[in-house]
Amino acid sequence: MSDAGPLSELLVVDLTRALAGPQAAMMLGDLGARVIKVESAAGDDTRAWGPPWAGEVATGTAEVLRDSTYFMSANRNKESIVLDLKDPEDADVLAALARRADVLLENFRTGALDRLGFTVERLHSLNPRLVIGSITGFGHDGPEASRAGYDQIAQGEGGLMSVTGIEQPTKVGVPIADLLAGMNLAYGVVAALHERSTTGVGRVVRTSLLAGVVGVHAFQGTAWLQGGRVPGVSGAHHPAIAPYGTFATGSAPVQVAVGSEGLWARFAALVGLDADEPRFARNGERVAHREELIAVIEERFCTQPAEHWLGLLLEAGIPAGKVRSMDDVYAWDQVLSQGLVLDVDHPAYGMLRLSGSPLRFDENPYSGGRESHVAPPTLGQHSEAIRAWLAEEPGEQGT
Structure with a gap:
């Protein structure tokens, strides 16, 4: 396996924003794929989801370079190009990227990409080998397919909040619906790429925030489906095993x-x-x-x-x-020994510390066989270089 990672021959075009789609694209980038993130002039929504701000951490001020640390969590190992997909010339740039890509990821509302002129049929006419990965909030069809998807809503609508908390339903402390959807899309894309190696044809892979949450109900789901019992919150203790939970002591739990x-x-x-x-x-x-x-x-x-x-x-x-706090987790020798903390050099903010990929290949502690990780990009950081590359390279279909 190449030190650059098992997906190092692949090109991923990332049209996603917020968290679920960017998480999927980052996972592919961690495995060595070249990921080109397409952003509007306003940038990915999460660049503004702060504080804290990466610029503030690096420079002591948040007046300039206000990319959030939230954005940093899901966008390492990517390049950024700014495109206005309603502009014909920029739409041509996306078409040129699609011709060369192996994977295209999107998380627009159902039908939005079609209205921009990039239907599945057109994308596959540009590149029959293209694997298209798509995330929505509630699914691509069905009576509520048009609803916008946000983690908070999906956690509640998908039942996860109903079994989380002590006295009342509570959201999980990380955007778990987004993260699950991103993980599901990434493994679905890898499966479609494997299939393409035999068929020569790219498939469309679809998932949703709702599917991700319902898909991890596990024993809580079967408690109802098979046992006829509606589970509720169980706090810090397991509802089906005892003793199994968090207990007070003379000092810390x-x-x-x-x-x-x-x-x-x-x-x-x-x-x-x-x-x-x-x-x-x-x-x-x-x-x-x-x-x-x-x-x-x-x-x-x-x-x-x-x-x-x-x-x-x-x-x-x-x-x-x-029960460790975040500062304790990231100072823990065991976490550090597993390559779960990355130091990357950002062009605007200097050295950043980020959480790393959970995967290890062979004895490499730095995930995915990739020994060098790249900091999340500034908005449009690679626009000029990508346009120049497209002008120089023939429009061959993805590998």
């Missing part, structure tokens, strides 16, 4: 995951409980008496600080851990 009867026997002995007490002898009984069990465990845990219990739990082979 600790997490414990007792996922088997063997672990329960060890855990009970460690904290001084009778493993065979009828209320707690089997997982079903422990779930039914969860509140009583939590109270007993926390009564014991609060006699000693968190580090005391973590040491004992881990030594006994019982899954346990801290």
Whole structure:
């Protein structure tokens, strides 16, 4: 495999903005693909989703170069060109990119790209090998296909908020609907590229924020579909396993995951409980008496600080851990050892620290076989160079 990454021969045209589509494009870029991000003169919406601002971090002022750190989170390993797709000359530039591309990603509202003159049929007439990846909020058809998609709305409409929180439905602390949709699109695109290697023809891959959320309901979905039970919020504890959650101690909270009867026997002995007490002898009984069990465990845990219990739990082979804040996570040696923090040199802001790709290939800790990551681009940073490249290169179809 090339050090540049397993997708290093591919060109991706990224028409997306906000988060779901840019996340998908960034994942392909992490794997070595050349990603050209097409932006309007106003730029991707997320450039303005702050504070904090990357310019403020780098220069101490937010008066200039106000790209947000939010934008930085989903746009590494990309080039940026500014195009007005309603302008015929700029539309010709996009057509030239489509002829050369392997993948084109878009997350316009249903029908918007068609109205700009870039229907699926036209794109495939320009390049039959083009894999087209498309994300919408609620799906490409059906009675609510025309609705705009935002993570906040999808989390609620897709049921995720109904099982998250303590006393009332709560959104997840990261834009999980967007991120899931982006991840789903990226793996669908890779599958379509594999198929194209046999058929020679590009396929259209479609997903949505709604599909991403419903697709990870897991046991909560089958609780209703198969069990007829509507699940609700369960706070920091698992609704079907006990003890499995976050517990107070004499200092900071600790997490414990007792996922088997063997672990329960060890855990009970460690904290001084009778493993065979009828209320707690089997997982079903422990779930039914969860509140009583939590109270007993926390009564014991609060006699000693968190580090005391973590040491004992881990030594006994019982899954346990801290509840880390973001600053603690990014200072943790284990995170650093996995290449999950990247230092990249930005042309305007200097050195930036970004979270990295979760993938490793062979022994390379820097994800995807790519040893050099590129900072998120400034708006239109590569416009001139891309136009010059298009003028010089023949309009061959993607590899």
